[in-house]
Amino acid sequence: MINREKAKTLLEKVISLGTADEMSVRLGGGEEGLTRFANNQITQNLAFSDRALIVEAAFGKKVGVASTNMLDEKSLKEVVERAEIFAQASEVNPEYMPPLEPQEYEKIEAHFPATANFGPEKRAEKIKEVVEPCAGQGLITSGTFASGEAFSAIATSRGLFAYHKQTSADFSITVRTADGSGASRASQTDVRRIEDLDTKALAEKARERALASRNPIELPPGDYAVVLEPEAVAELLFFLFTSFDARSADEGRSFMSDRKCGGNKLGQKIVGENIDIRSQPGHPFILGRPFFSDGLGAREIAWIEKGVAKNLSYSRYWAKEKNKRPTGRPVSLVMQGGKHTTKELIKSIPRGILVTRFWYIRFVDPNEILLTGLTRDGTFLIENGEIKSPIKNFRFNESPVRLLQNVEGITAAEKVGSSVVPAVKAHNFTFTSISSAV
Structure with a gap:
């Protein structure tokens, strides 16, 4: 080397x-x-x-x-x-x-x-x-x-x-x-x-x-309380931050565009108060690269604090146009964890679904960050605070924004690839159809 x-x-x-x-x-x-x-x-x-x-x-x-x-x-x-x-x-x-x-x-x-x-x-x-x-x-x-x-x-x-x-x-x-x-x-x-x-x-x-996933039962599609494990959360956060580009927001082309008042949603509450997400390239679980491909330094940046959008992603050109400091892309993401364990989140749900991870995620409506995708690698029915049975995989139609508005419980954060994220408990997660694939 x-x-x-x-x-x-x-x-x-x-x-x-x-x-x-x-x-x-x-x-x-x-x-x-x-x-x-x-x-x-x-x-x-x-x-x-x-x-x-x-x-x-x-x-x-x-x-x-x-x-x-x-x-x-x-x-x-x-x-x-x-x-x-x-x-x-x-x-x-x-x-x-x-x-x-x-x-x-x-x-x-x-x-x-x-x-x-x-x-x-x-x-x-x-x-x-x-x-x-x-x-x-x-x-x-x-x-x-x-x-x-x-x-x-x-x-x-x-x-x-x-x-x-x-x-x-x-x-x-x-x-x-x-x-x-x-x-x-x-x-x-x-x-x-x-x-x-x-x-x-x-x-x-x-x-x-x-x-545990052998012989799954079939549940009807609908809105369920969910526990999403960290890998599932990380997959949805990736799509959320595709909408944090400042130029797209300023030009009315993303979820972060303020279509009522014009401009962007900086300073507005977009998710729950229990959500904090930042870039932190030096986090010990990540140890990311200290600069982007053009030589711009990667630094710690708060994107969401207590549910409020604090920063957008500014390229060097758009930062010059708007008299802002360039940020580079939202990478090395760290979502603040909580004090619960996954078992505690499961125990608090009368009836819901445990999701290990998602795949085949695609946009349905980029302006609302509405996504569709499939569960994978173990999806389970929760009843009376316990895992009751494996279930057949679901297709979901949901937005990570709505998910983060509905979060009721958060575990400690852990490493998932180049991010650090927790598992979360949320209500009213929308599953739209069943997939029989294992």
Whole structure:
């Protein structure tokens, strides 16, 4: 992997080869190992190594971009020449923003040698530990285990240079019963420290849910009280924050547009007072990247506080137009947790549904963030505060805004990919039809 010093030398050299008015050069890459297993045995081991150089050249407001994964001197000259030829042939971009000057970044240590060096033999040992108990019960497992390291760097003709490296490990396991009537999946991604990846706990959750989901009953569609586990909540939050783009809101093209008074909904209460969500790239569960692809610093930003919209996502161009500070995208999301446990949330529901996760989520009405999708990997009827029976999967039609307006209970937050979110209890979640797929 290319270290900080070599990346800086290479990027400065690329900039020196250019004749454009402005240049921005990005370099990224890394190494990753991947182990696949199916039918209770390892089926494949792969190793990847890659790097990519992207050159953006500008003559005035005419911009061209070219890329290569060859880093010899001839290839560097060629990629710069291509970017400049493309720029000269391009139309003027009135919204072009020049490259950034040097920035201050949060220091985030996200590279851990134990993760980077976690090779195929160690991955195989971990897989064996979780597959053998399942196979002993006649269950069928499949999944993946990946580990590796990556880096990203950027330099501009205005003197900016930034470099970040990180490690990551991802594990996913699906467990099915032999007759196919029960199945569940559990996973964790973007884990920086390999010791934080609890493969046994993930496999046990998938095993328990697979056995518990056999022979599901059919419930009528309708509005139900729900307990959504953290993965289900995270999937809906992703769609919520697609509507936090300031330009779309200001131009009347999103949920965050104020169609009554004009402008946007900043300062308005949009969800329940018990909801706080922010970007926090340095959170110990996330350890995200300290800068975006253009070199803009990623920082802690409150998006929703006590249900009130506090910030929108401003690109550099739209921030200039509106005299705002640019924010970058809503990433590294952290939703504030509560004091309840999942068991306590379930116990408080006379009749409702426990949802493990969703999939195939699509927009029905982007302006209202109305979504449709399916439950998956274990959906259960709750009666009198206890899990009564597995149920067939539902299709839902619901908005994450309405969900967060109806939240009555929140657990402690936990890591889900590159976010930190809790499980929630909410009322009146709308299920519209039944799916017989397992």
